[in-house]
Amino acid sequence: MPKFDITTSIGVLGAGTMGQGIAQVAATAGHAVVLYDSSRTALENARSGLSAILQRQVDKKRMSQSSADGILGRINFAHDPYKFATCGLIIEAIVEDLAVKRNVYSQVESIVPPDCILASNTSSLPIAAIGASCDKPERMLGAHFFNPAPLMPLVEIIPGVATAADVVQATCRLIDRWGKTTVLAKDTPGFIVNRVARPFYGEALRLLEEGMADVATIDWAMKEIGGFRMGPFELMDFIGNDINYAVTETVFAAFFYDPRYRPSFTQKRLVEAGYLGRKTGRGHYDYRPGAENPAPRQDRPLGEQIFKRILAMLINEAADAVFWQIGSPEDIDQAMIKGVNYPKGLLQWADEIGLKTVLGQLEGLQKEYGEDRYRPSPLLRRKVRKGETFLSHG
Numbered sequence: 253m254p255k256f257d258i259t260t261s262i263g264v265l266g267a268g269t270m271g272q273g274i275a276q277v278a279a280t281a282g283h284a285v286v287l288y289d290s291s292r293t294a295l296e297n298a299r300s301g302l303s304a305i306l307q308r309q310v311d312k313k314r315m316s317q318s319s320a321d322g323i324l325g326r327i328n329f330a331h332d333p334y335k336f337a338t339c340g341l342i343i344e345a346i347v348e349d350l351a352v353k354r355n356v357y358s359q360v361e362s363i364v365p366p367d368c369i370l371a372s373n374t375s376s377l378p379i380a381a382i383g384a385s386c387d388k389p390e391r392m393l394g395a396h397f398f399n400p401a402p403l404m405p406l407v408e409i410i411p412g413v414a415t416a417a418d419v420v421q422a423t424c425r426l427i428d429r430w431g432k433t434t435v436l437a438k439d440t441p442g443f444i445v446n447r448v449a450r451p452f453y454g455e456a457l458r459l460l461e462e463g464m465a466d467v468a469t470i471d472w473a474m475k476e477i478g479g480f481r482m483g484p485f486e487l488m489d490f491i492g493n494d495i496n497y498a499v500t501e502t503v504f505a506a507f508f509y510d511p512r513y514r515p516s517f518t519q520k521r522l523v524e525a526g527y528l529g530r531k532t533g534r535g536h537y538d539y540r541p542g543a544e545n546p547a548p549r550q551d552r553p554l555g556e557q558i559f560k561r562i563l564a565m566l567i568n569e570a571a572d573a574v575f576w577q578i579g580s581p582e583d584i585d586q587a588m589i590k591g592v593n594y595p596k597g598l599l600q601w602a603d604e605i606g607l608k609t610v611l612g613q614l615e616g617l618q619k620e621y622g623e624d625r626y627r628p629s630p631l632l633r634r635k636v637r638k639g640e641t642f643l644s645h646g
């Protein structure tokens with residue numbers, strides 16, 4: 253019998269937004285699932301929420317009634333953590349607070365079988381720091397799903413300092429079997445996606461602050477010329493400016509205040525004013541009934557300039573993530589396509605545009621502003637010097 257047998261039941265710790273989605277994914281893959289939360293209300297909401305989601309699938313004829321009943325029937329909504337006693341894998345998705353997580357891990361570890369893997373869905377906490385609260389940190393790792401978990405195919409797998417290699421392999425194998433795409437990421441702030449995506453928001457805010465274009469025009473350029481599904485400002489309003497700003501601030505601090513990740517005053521003021529986005533009716537745009545938003549200036553040369561500058565910054569971030577071995581070039585490209593719906597992998601894009609062109613743009617910006625924010629990744633320079641591409645195009 254393999255040491256880590258996760259064909260058994262799966263435990264999900266925390267029945268909020270992410271826990272519900274992950275429980276649905278595991279139950280859809282045929283596992284018995286124990287979905288535990290310390291709040292009875294959260295459990296009731298999870299049960300009614302999942303039931304409604306599955307019923308909608310049945311109504312739209314995307315799923316049979318018996319499949320929907322089977323999925324819901326495989327989930328045990330538990331208020332007793334001792335139900336985890338037979339689980340082969342626990343995926344934790346509770347509040348993003350290191351002290352609370354560490355406390356919960358030490359409790360759960362005394363309940364689960366000795367070979368049970370413990371995975372955290374944390375977006376921003378170090379896996380090493382969560383693992384350090386475990387008696388057996390070698391069985392703990394990060395498994396970062398994206399919201400909504402049943403729809404988003406990407407899962408970042410993050411080994412901590414102490415994680416055993418067979419724990420990583422067993423977790424990747426299992427989650428791949430669930431139809432997800434797993435990528436390996438180093439235990440560094442933002443892992444792959446939340447690090448590499450920073451300039452999509454940060455550079456767009458910067459262009460706005462410089463007065464190069466308004467919100468609608470920048471969004472138009474990124475969608476119309478870049479092929480992104482949503483513009484940066486629409487996306488910030490959708491995610492919530494409070495959440496998006498908090499991620500930027502966390503990443504900035506965690507990188508010892510590297511100016512490349514500096515947050516924006518414009519977004520900070522929106523948060524302070526309660527303009528959080530769609531959820532409060534106002535953000536970069538006005539969502540109140542009858543509100544009118546300015547139309548974009550559909551100026552193609554301006555749009556090209558906006559798109560090229562944001563893309564160059566994204567490519568630089570992806571190149572630097574390869575340089576620092578945060579992930580492989582292939583995994584970094586997959587992560588951005590499958591985790592945040594980018595129309596193309598950034599490194600593939602760089603290869604197509606030509607690395608010399610991208611480097612030239614960054615050097616131009618660095619010269620213009622004299623800021624470290626625009627420093628080109630050493631890997632980009634090295635590849636240009638050697639005439640190499642990021643990916644092999646065989």
Ligand SMILES: NC(=O)c1ccc[n+]([C@@H]2O[C@H](COP(=O)([O-])OP(=O)(O)OC[C@H]3O[C@@H](n4cnc5c(N)ncnc54)[C@H](O)[C@@H]3O)[C@@H](O)[C@H]2O)c1
Binds near residue numbers: 266398
């Ligand atoms: N929401 C997202 O878009 C998203 C995406 C990826 C990762 N994450 C991460 O997933 C985790 C959960 O996020 P969420 O948005 O689902 O949060 P949420 O607030 O919707 O749910 C958290 C749940 O945990 C429960 N909980 C809190 N403390 C507990 C404890 N000690 N024991 C048992 N249950 C407890 C709460 O009752 C709540 O139901 C966080 O680490 C977050 O960073 C969130």
